[in-house]
Amino acid sequence: MDITIVELKIPNGSRTVYGNLYAPTASGKYPAMIVSHGYNDTNEYFAKECSYIAQHGYVAYAFDFCGGSVNSKSTGSSTDMTITSEKEDLLAVLDYIKALDNVDSNNVVLLGGSQGGLVSSLAAAERADEVKALAMYFPAFCIHDDWAKKYKTPEDAPEQFDFWGLTLGRGFVEDVQTLDVFGTIGNFKGDVLILHGDKDAIVPYSYSERAVEAYENAELIKMPCEGHGFSMQGGQTAKEKVLDFLDKETKQ
Secondary structure, three states, X not given: OOEEEEEEXXXXXXXXXXXXXXXXXXXXXXXXXXXXXXXXXXXXXXXXXHHHHHHOOOEEEEEEOOOOOOOOOOOOOHHHOOXXXXXXXXXXXXXXXXXXXXXXXXXXXXXXXXXXXXXXXHHHHHOOOOOOXXXXXXXXXXXXXXXXXXXXXXXXXXXXEEEOOEEEEHHHHHHHOOOOHHHHHHHOOOEEEEEEEOOOOOOOHHHHHHHHHHOOOEEEEEEOOOEOEOOHHHHHHHHHHHHHHHHHHHOO
């Protein structure tokens, strides 16, 4: 199926979200997938997934979180970025994409990787009636625990500091320590697909096992010998699993 790829900027209050919209060229209404990248990454991480999905009859939108990367094309500073601000960006994108003429608003699925997976899970929990299904690659459900170990209280964190190449503000720590991840994500009652490598050194596989218990309708696919970020072969498998999931959820 022929597709078009166009830049699309979406307003979110004083912020502007930049992303790329992938869509079939033929007119009509299509199910949609909104894609959220991980920490200090950009929408380009999921470009192959988006093209692949669009070629199979979906609208896909992958975007940069505001302040979410040193290479972000969205507005905003990384020192103002928090998990909550990223969730707000995603919810603004959800509202916008649902209203597009070529999108079936009843069939919108979220896909997120790592921190973007966590953000997608929180957005799905908040807008459970508007999200058809949720898919995640190695979702960073460990973030709260990791930062609680790093700083006992937000006041212990510097006002600004470097973490993995991105300058964060103390507000990130304050926000992340308020999260009740496993007490929240289960509010989403739709179907959930998680793909997670059993050699992930950043997010232990056990966190996805715990997430499956928190959800009512979740499937966890173990990716053998895969780490935090899939190999070329693992990435192909993941794309195919996501497409199968989308077809099952939106084209019955």
